[in-house]
Amino acid sequence: MADRSFLDWPFLDPAHRDLAGRLEAWAEAEVEALTRDHGDVDAVCRGLVKALGAAGFLELTVPSAHGGSNERIDVRSLCLAREILGRHHALADFAFAMQGLGSGPVTLFGSEDLKARILPPVARGEAIAAFALTEPEAGSDAAALETTATREGEGFVLNGAKTWISNGGIADHYVVFARTGEAAGAKGLSAFLVEADAPGLLVTERIEMIAPHPLATLRFADCRVPAANRLGSGGDGFKIAMATLDVFRATVGAAALGFARRALDEALAWSRQRRIFGEPLVSLQMTQGKIADMATAIDAAALLVYRAAWTKDQGAARVTREAAMAKLFATEEAQKVIDQALQLHGGEGVRVGRKVEALYRDIRALRIYEGATEVQKLVIARQMEQT
Numbered sequence: 001m002a003d004r005s006f007l008d009w010p011f012l013d014p015a016h017r018d019l020a021g022r023l024e025a026w027a028e029a030e031v032e033a034l035t036r037d038h039g040d041v042d043a044v045c046r047g048l049v050k051a052l053g054a055a056g057f058l059e060l061t062v063p064s065a066h067g068g069s070n071e072r073i074d075v076r077s078l079c080l081a082r083e084i085l086g087r088h089h090a091l092a093d094f095a096f097a098m099q100g101l102g103s104g105p106v107t108l109f110g111s112e113d114l115k116a117r118i119l120p121p122v123a124r125g126e127a128i129a130a131f132a133l134t135e136p137e138a139g140s141d142a143a144a145l146e147t148t149a150t151r152e153g154e155g156f157v158l159n160g161a162k163t164w165i166s167n168g169g170i171a172d173h174y175v176v177f178a179r180t181g182e183a184a185g186a187k188g189l190s191a192f193l194v195e196a197d198a199p200g201l202l203v204t205e206r207i208e209m210i211a212p213h214p215l216a217t218l219r220f221a222d223c224r225v226p227a228a229n230r231l232g233s234g235g236d237g238f239k240i241a242m243a244t245l246d247v248f249r250a251t252v253g254a255a256a257l258g259f260a261r262r263a264l265d266e267a268l269a270w271s272r273q274r275r276i277f278g279e280p281l282v283s284l285q286m287t288q289g290k291i292a293d294m295a296t297a298i299d300a301a302a303l304l305v306y307r308a309a310w311t312k313d314q315g316a317a318r319v320t321r322e323a324a325m326a327k328l329f330a331t332e333e334a335q336k337v338i339d340q341a342l343q344l345h346g347g348e349g350v351r352v353g354r355k356v357e358a359l360y361r362d363i364r365a366l367r368i369y370e371g372a373t374e375v376q377k378l379v380i381a382r383q384m385e386q387t
């Protein structure tokens with residue numbers, strides 16, 4: 001059982017401890033069966049969204065005015081949920097997280113009508129959400145995106161391509177960022193809610209990953225979107241994307257933390273029962289050194305993650321620096337922790353089907369998506385220049 005002493009830290013309230021207990025019990029009972037069949041990753045993710053919705057946990061991803069559990073999205077709850085679900089299975093974390101990221105721009109910047117229409121089904125697990133920012137030629141440099149949205153009559157017409165879109169192909173709607181041209185660069189973008197069945201929206205490629213999850217390339221070919229589906233004002237798109245990422249980046253760190261805690265658990269269990277040179281592997285000082293490094297990295301990452309989440313929950317307008325630090329450190333350290341856990345397993349660590357082997361693949365994308373490690377460093381350095 002993973003260390004739970006962090007639940008007593010002052011960053012968390014009794015409601016968080018209650019949530020952790022309920023979600024842990026649910027995950028223990030449900031996640032294994034829900035993730036067993038890996039032949040059809042789309043079906044697994046649909047099933048997870050449905051089950052998480054039915055159990056009420058997706059209510060954490062939207063505000064209470066629209067079917068959620070807290071008045072404002074509580075970032076500490078999102079982090080706890082991602083950490084716990086991630087410790088059980090990467091896809092359980094993925095299914096949960098995308099409901100938040102995919103609907104986050106609507107929560108933060110949508111009109112009342114759009115929120116009332118979009119958010120309750122997301123919270124019930126009856127609609128699957130997605131966030132479409134990245135393009136073939138605009139990843140880390142998000143402001144370079146080229147998809148266009150042109151005003152035509154009562155709406156907008158979208159043309160262009162998006163790629164690496166999580167939930168692409170199974171989502172019911174996408175928040176799409178496009179160039180509307182109010183100004184050059186970052187100031188000329190807008191955000192739109194696009195229904196998956198909008199004519200002109202095509203899924204052109206499904207992308208296979210080292211740790212599979214639904215992922216696609218989308219094409220917009222004269223795709224018409226009603227003006228009422230625009231989030232915020234024209235030209236606000238980049239700020240909407242960045243403000244949404246401010247909320248969700250710390251939660252990526254939390255997912256990494258969940259993976260790392262699981263790796264440490266696996267390493268401890270293995271090294272207690274594996275005998276080497278006539279004694280348990282865990283008795284070797286070299287093993288103890290690894291375990292100490294892993295446990296310390298995990299606590300340090302947890303402190304950064306819950307510091308960022310707490311700061312946002314206290315009402316900070318921006319947590320750009322805190323969230324970037326949490327994501328950067330927690331994902332990088334989780335990679336090292338998992339690598340150490342795998343190393344302790346010896347040959348068994350690279351056997352397909354071993355949990356550490358899956359974690360080794362699961363963690364890799366987290367150092368890249370929602371702002372690669374190098375982007376987080378850029379963001380942190382820029383923030384330091386402003387202090």
Ligand code: COS
Binds near residue numbers: 370
């Ligand atoms: N919240 C609100 N506004 C923000 C913001 C934030 N976190 N970050 C930037 N902005 C605003 C800035 O304040 C600026 O507006 P003003 O000139 O009015 O102040 C505007 O947005 C442009 O910001 P900036 O000049 O920093 O833009 P850059 O193009 O230089 O941004 C980075 C560079 C690398 C920080 C940005 O492109 C980025 O985060 N890239 C990674 C994208 C990403 O995470 N992709 C993954 C997609 S999800 S899988």
